[in-house]
Amino acid sequence: MTSMRDIKRRKGSIESTKQITKAMKLVSTVKLQKTKERAEEANPYFSCMYQTVKAMLARSAQIDHPYLMGRGGVSIPESADGRKNKTGIILITANRGLAGGYNANLVRMVTGDTGKKDEVLLYTIGTKGRDALEHFGYPVRHDASEMFDAPAYADAAEFCKHVLGDFTSGEIAGIDLVYTHFKNTVVQEPVRMRLLPVDCGQAEADDVTPMNYEPDEEEVIEKIIPLYLSSLIYGALMDAAASENAARMQAMEAATGNAEEMIEDLTLQFNRARQSSITQELTEIIAGAQESLE
16 A cells, blocks of 8 residues: 555656646746737638638639649649659648647647658748657658747748749648647637649639739739738748647646546545545554453
8 A cells, every 4th residue: 555655756746747738828828829819810810811812813824833723833843853743742830849749749740741741841830840750751851840939921932932932943842831730719720722733723704803913924924923822821830839839738637637537536545545544543552451451
Protein backbone atom coordinates (compact mmCIF):
# COMPACT_ATOMS: atom_id res chain seq x y z
CA MET A 1 0.00 0.00 0.00
CA THR A 2 1.28 3.47 -0.85
CA SER A 3 2.50 5.36 2.19
CA MET A 4 0.90 8.60 3.34
CA ARG A 5 4.17 10.41 2.69
CA ASP A 6 4.21 9.33 -0.98
CA ILE A 7 0.57 10.25 -1.43
CA LYS A 8 1.13 13.65 0.15
CA ARG A 9 4.19 14.29 -2.05
CA ARG A 10 2.32 13.33 -5.23
CA LYS A 11 -0.68 15.41 -4.25
CA GLY A 12 1.54 18.46 -3.72
CA SER A 13 3.15 17.95 -7.14
CA ILE A 14 -0.24 17.76 -8.86
CA GLU A 15 -1.47 20.85 -7.02
CA SER A 16 1.56 22.75 -8.35
CA THR A 17 0.81 21.54 -11.87
CA LYS A 18 -2.82 22.56 -11.45
CA GLN A 19 -1.77 26.11 -10.56
CA ILE A 20 0.37 26.28 -13.71
CA THR A 21 -2.35 24.94 -16.03
CA LYS A 22 -4.93 27.26 -14.47
CA ALA A 23 -2.65 30.27 -15.01
CA MET A 24 -1.96 29.21 -18.61
CA LYS A 25 -5.69 28.89 -19.23
CA LEU A 26 -6.25 32.46 -17.98
CA VAL A 27 -3.44 33.79 -20.16
CA SER A 28 -4.80 31.96 -23.22
CA THR A 29 -8.29 33.30 -22.52
CA VAL A 30 -7.02 36.88 -22.53
CA LYS A 31 -5.00 36.33 -25.71
CA LEU A 32 -7.95 34.60 -27.36
CA GLN A 33 -10.14 37.67 -26.98
CA LYS A 34 -7.64 39.78 -28.92
CA THR A 35 -6.80 37.25 -31.63
CA LYS A 36 -10.45 36.26 -32.04
CA GLU A 37 -11.45 39.88 -32.71
CA ARG A 38 -8.67 40.26 -35.29
CA ALA A 39 -9.60 36.99 -37.00
CA GLU A 40 -13.30 37.85 -37.14
CA GLU A 41 -12.52 41.31 -38.52
CA ALA A 42 -10.12 39.95 -41.15
CA ASN A 43 -12.10 36.91 -42.32
CA PRO A 44 -14.80 38.74 -44.34
CA TYR A 45 -12.18 40.68 -46.31
CA PHE A 46 -10.01 37.69 -47.13
CA SER A 47 -12.98 35.48 -47.98
CA CYS A 48 -14.22 38.20 -50.32
CA MET A 49 -10.74 38.54 -51.84
CA TYR A 50 -10.61 34.79 -52.53
CA GLN A 51 -14.08 34.65 -54.10
CA THR A 52 -13.59 37.85 -56.09
CA VAL A 53 -10.32 36.78 -57.68
CA LYS A 54 -11.75 33.35 -58.52
CA ALA A 55 -14.88 34.89 -60.04
CA MET A 56 -12.86 37.48 -61.98
CA LEU A 57 -10.60 34.86 -63.52
CA ALA A 58 -13.53 32.56 -64.27
CA ARG A 59 -15.08 35.38 -66.30
CA SER A 60 -11.88 35.99 -68.23
CA ALA A 61 -11.17 34.92 -71.75
CA GLN A 62 -8.53 32.32 -72.62
CA ILE A 63 -5.46 33.43 -70.67
CA ASP A 64 -2.10 31.73 -70.98
CA HIS A 65 -0.33 32.41 -67.70
CA PRO A 66 1.60 30.15 -65.26
CA TYR A 67 -0.46 31.47 -62.32
CA LEU A 68 -3.65 30.06 -63.82
CA MET A 69 -5.04 26.59 -64.39
CA GLY A 70 -7.79 25.79 -66.87
CA ARG A 71 -9.41 27.88 -69.61
CA GLY A 72 -6.14 27.88 -71.56
CA GLY A 73 -3.82 28.59 -68.65
CA VAL A 74 -0.58 26.72 -68.08
CA SER A 75 -1.33 24.20 -65.36
CA ILE A 76 2.15 23.08 -64.29
CA PRO A 77 5.36 25.09 -64.79
CA GLU A 78 8.50 23.08 -65.39
CA SER A 79 11.92 23.63 -63.81
CA ALA A 80 15.15 23.80 -65.75
CA ASP A 81 15.76 20.06 -65.32
CA GLY A 82 12.22 19.10 -66.31
CA ARG A 83 10.85 18.51 -62.79
CA LYS A 84 7.18 19.31 -62.47
CA ASN A 85 5.88 17.23 -59.61
CA LYS A 86 7.04 19.22 -56.56
CA THR A 87 4.39 20.86 -54.41
CA GLY A 88 5.16 23.84 -52.21
CA ILE A 89 3.31 23.63 -48.90
CA ILE A 90 2.91 26.70 -46.72
CA LEU A 91 2.47 25.23 -43.25
CA ILE A 92 1.29 27.46 -40.39
CA THR A 93 1.69 25.98 -36.92
CA ALA A 94 2.54 27.45 -33.51
CA ASN A 95 5.86 28.24 -31.86
CA ARG A 96 4.73 26.67 -28.59
CA GLY A 97 3.09 23.43 -27.54
CA LEU A 98 0.63 22.53 -24.79
CA ALA A 99 -2.27 23.20 -27.17
CA GLY A 100 -3.81 19.76 -27.43
CA GLY A 101 -3.74 18.37 -30.96
CA TYR A 102 -3.37 21.77 -32.63
CA ASN A 103 0.12 21.22 -34.07
CA ALA A 104 -0.10 17.43 -34.42
CA ASN A 105 -3.27 17.62 -36.56
CA LEU A 106 -1.54 19.90 -39.07
CA VAL A 107 1.57 17.73 -39.22
CA ARG A 108 -0.61 14.66 -39.85
CA MET A 109 -2.43 16.52 -42.60
CA VAL A 110 0.88 17.06 -44.41
CA THR A 111 2.29 13.58 -43.85
CA GLY A 112 -1.02 11.85 -44.57
CA ASP A 113 -2.05 13.78 -47.71
CA THR A 114 1.39 14.12 -49.28
CA GLY A 115 3.17 11.62 -51.47
CA LYS A 116 6.92 11.15 -51.50
CA LYS A 117 9.02 13.48 -49.39
CA ASP A 118 11.17 14.49 -52.36
CA GLU A 119 8.03 15.78 -54.11
CA VAL A 120 7.42 18.41 -51.42
CA LEU A 121 9.05 21.69 -50.42
CA LEU A 122 7.94 23.22 -47.13
CA TYR A 123 7.55 26.92 -46.38
CA THR A 124 6.98 26.99 -42.65
CA ILE A 125 5.59 29.51 -40.19
CA GLY A 126 5.82 28.03 -36.70
CA THR A 127 8.65 26.03 -35.13
CA LYS A 128 6.50 23.08 -34.01
CA GLY A 129 5.49 22.04 -37.51
CA ARG A 130 8.94 22.79 -38.92
CA ASP A 131 10.76 20.70 -36.32
CA ALA A 132 8.33 17.78 -36.57
CA LEU A 133 8.48 17.53 -40.35
CA GLU A 134 12.24 18.00 -40.45
CA HIS A 135 12.42 15.05 -38.07
CA PHE A 136 10.36 13.02 -40.56
CA GLY A 137 12.75 13.99 -43.36
CA TYR A 138 10.72 16.65 -45.19
CA PRO A 139 12.83 19.44 -46.74
CA VAL A 140 12.18 23.00 -45.48
CA ARG A 141 12.81 25.56 -48.19
CA HIS A 142 12.10 28.70 -46.18
CA ASP A 143 11.15 29.34 -42.57
CA ALA A 144 9.56 32.49 -41.09
CA SER A 145 8.46 31.24 -37.67
CA GLU A 146 8.98 34.66 -36.09
CA MET A 147 5.92 35.89 -38.01
CA PHE A 148 3.48 33.79 -36.00
CA ASP A 149 3.75 35.63 -32.68
CA ALA A 150 3.19 39.09 -34.22
CA PRO A 151 1.73 38.66 -37.73
CA ALA A 152 1.78 41.70 -40.00
CA TYR A 153 0.68 42.07 -43.61
CA ALA A 154 4.10 43.37 -44.67
CA ASP A 155 5.70 40.18 -43.33
CA ALA A 156 3.15 38.04 -45.16
CA ALA A 157 3.91 39.91 -48.41
CA GLU A 158 7.65 39.37 -47.95
CA PHE A 159 7.07 35.68 -47.24
CA CYS A 160 4.91 35.48 -50.35
CA LYS A 161 7.83 36.73 -52.49
CA HIS A 162 9.93 33.72 -51.53
CA VAL A 163 7.17 31.27 -52.43
CA LEU A 164 6.22 33.00 -55.69
CA GLY A 165 9.86 33.21 -56.70
CA ASP A 166 10.18 29.43 -56.51
CA PHE A 167 6.87 28.97 -58.33
CA THR A 168 7.75 31.23 -61.26
CA SER A 169 11.21 29.65 -61.54
CA GLY A 170 9.65 26.19 -61.76
CA GLU A 171 11.13 24.95 -58.49
CA ILE A 172 7.60 24.03 -57.38
CA ALA A 173 4.56 23.17 -59.49
CA GLY A 174 1.87 24.31 -57.09
CA ILE A 175 1.32 26.05 -53.77
CA ASP A 176 -0.89 24.64 -51.02
CA LEU A 177 -1.76 26.34 -47.74
CA VAL A 178 -2.16 24.23 -44.58
CA TYR A 179 -3.46 26.01 -41.47
CA THR A 180 -6.17 25.86 -38.80
CA HIS A 181 -9.42 27.68 -39.52
CA PHE A 182 -11.04 29.31 -36.49
CA LYS A 183 -14.76 28.54 -36.46
CA ASN A 184 -15.47 29.32 -32.82
CA THR A 185 -13.94 28.91 -29.39
CA VAL A 186 -14.72 25.19 -29.34
CA VAL A 187 -14.15 24.21 -32.99
CA GLN A 188 -10.92 24.75 -34.92
CA GLU A 189 -10.63 22.95 -38.25
CA PRO A 190 -7.36 21.99 -40.02
CA VAL A 191 -7.59 23.09 -43.67
CA ARG A 192 -5.56 22.42 -46.81
CA MET A 193 -6.32 24.62 -49.80
CA ARG A 194 -4.73 25.14 -53.22
CA LEU A 195 -3.49 28.69 -53.80
CA LEU A 196 -1.64 28.37 -57.11
CA PRO A 197 -2.23 27.67 -59.91
CA VAL A 198 -5.62 29.34 -59.55
CA ASP A 199 -8.39 27.17 -60.97
CA CYS A 200 -10.32 29.62 -63.14
CA GLY A 201 -12.38 27.11 -65.09
CA GLN A 202 -15.28 26.52 -62.67
CA ALA A 203 -17.87 28.93 -64.08
CA GLU A 204 -20.45 27.69 -66.57
CA ALA A 205 -20.06 29.03 -70.08
CA ASP A 206 -23.56 30.50 -70.15
CA ASP A 207 -22.91 32.46 -66.96
CA VAL A 208 -19.59 33.98 -68.03
CA THR A 209 -19.57 37.70 -68.75
CA PRO A 210 -16.31 38.67 -70.51
CA MET A 211 -13.79 40.48 -68.33
CA ASN A 212 -11.84 43.37 -69.85
CA TYR A 213 -8.35 44.16 -68.58
CA GLU A 214 -6.47 47.45 -68.66
CA PRO A 215 -3.70 47.83 -69.66
CA ASP A 216 -3.48 44.10 -70.50
CA GLU A 217 -4.27 40.70 -69.00
CA GLU A 218 -0.73 39.66 -68.12
CA GLU A 219 0.18 42.88 -66.31
CA VAL A 220 -3.05 42.86 -64.27
CA ILE A 221 -2.57 39.23 -63.24
CA GLU A 222 1.06 39.90 -62.30
CA LYS A 223 -0.21 42.57 -59.88
CA ILE A 224 -3.34 40.85 -58.56
CA ILE A 225 -2.05 37.33 -57.84
CA PRO A 226 0.73 38.38 -55.41
CA LEU A 227 -1.80 40.56 -53.54
CA TYR A 228 -4.27 37.68 -53.54
CA LEU A 229 -1.64 35.26 -52.20
CA SER A 230 -0.35 37.67 -49.54
CA SER A 231 -3.89 38.38 -48.37
CA LEU A 232 -4.76 34.70 -47.98
CA ILE A 233 -1.54 33.99 -46.08
CA TYR A 234 -2.15 36.91 -43.74
CA GLY A 235 -5.78 35.87 -43.23
CA ALA A 236 -4.64 32.32 -42.44
CA LEU A 237 -2.20 33.72 -39.86
CA MET A 238 -5.04 35.56 -38.13
CA ASP A 239 -7.11 32.37 -38.10
CA ALA A 240 -4.20 30.28 -36.87
CA ALA A 241 -3.36 32.63 -33.99
CA ALA A 242 -6.95 32.59 -32.72
CA SER A 243 -7.14 28.81 -33.14
CA GLU A 244 -3.92 28.27 -31.20
CA ASN A 245 -5.13 30.26 -28.19
CA ALA A 246 -8.53 28.57 -28.26
CA ALA A 247 -6.92 25.13 -28.46
CA ARG A 248 -4.52 25.92 -25.62
CA MET A 249 -7.33 27.32 -23.47
CA GLN A 250 -9.33 24.11 -23.93
CA ALA A 251 -6.27 21.93 -23.31
CA MET A 252 -5.37 23.76 -20.11
CA GLU A 253 -8.99 23.68 -18.93
CA ALA A 254 -9.05 19.91 -19.46
CA ALA A 255 -5.67 19.53 -17.72
CA THR A 256 -6.88 21.57 -14.76
CA GLY A 257 -10.01 19.42 -14.49
CA ASN A 258 -7.94 16.23 -14.64
CA ALA A 259 -5.65 17.58 -11.92
CA GLU A 260 -8.64 18.31 -9.69
CA GLU A 261 -9.94 14.75 -10.17
CA MET A 262 -6.54 13.30 -9.34
CA ILE A 263 -6.29 15.48 -6.22
CA GLU A 264 -9.71 14.24 -5.09
CA ASP A 265 -8.64 10.62 -5.63
CA LEU A 266 -5.36 11.17 -3.77
CA THR A 267 -7.18 12.91 -0.93
CA LEU A 268 -9.46 9.89 -0.62
CA GLN A 269 -6.45 7.54 -0.70
CA PHE A 270 -4.68 9.65 1.93
CA ASN A 271 -7.74 9.59 4.21
CA ARG A 272 -8.05 5.83 3.82
CA ALA A 273 -4.35 5.34 4.56
CA ARG A 274 -4.61 7.62 7.57
CA GLN A 275 -7.69 5.82 8.86
CA SER A 276 -5.92 2.50 8.39
CA SER A 277 -2.90 3.78 10.28
CA ILE A 278 -5.05 5.05 13.15
CA THR A 279 -6.95 1.76 13.30
CA GLN A 280 -3.69 -0.16 13.38
CA GLU A 281 -2.32 2.03 16.19
CA LEU A 282 -5.51 1.61 18.22
CA THR A 283 -5.36 -2.14 17.68
CA GLU A 284 -1.77 -2.25 18.87
CA ILE A 285 -2.59 -0.10 21.94
CA ILE A 286 -5.56 -2.31 22.88
CA ALA A 287 -3.51 -5.46 22.33
CA GLY A 288 -0.73 -4.05 24.50
CA ALA A 289 -3.17 -3.07 27.25
CA GLN A 290 -4.71 -6.55 27.25
CA GLU A 291 -1.28 -8.16 27.55
CA SER A 292 -0.40 -5.91 30.53
CA LEU A 293 -3.67 -6.82 32.29
CA GLU A 294 -3.00 -10.50 31.81
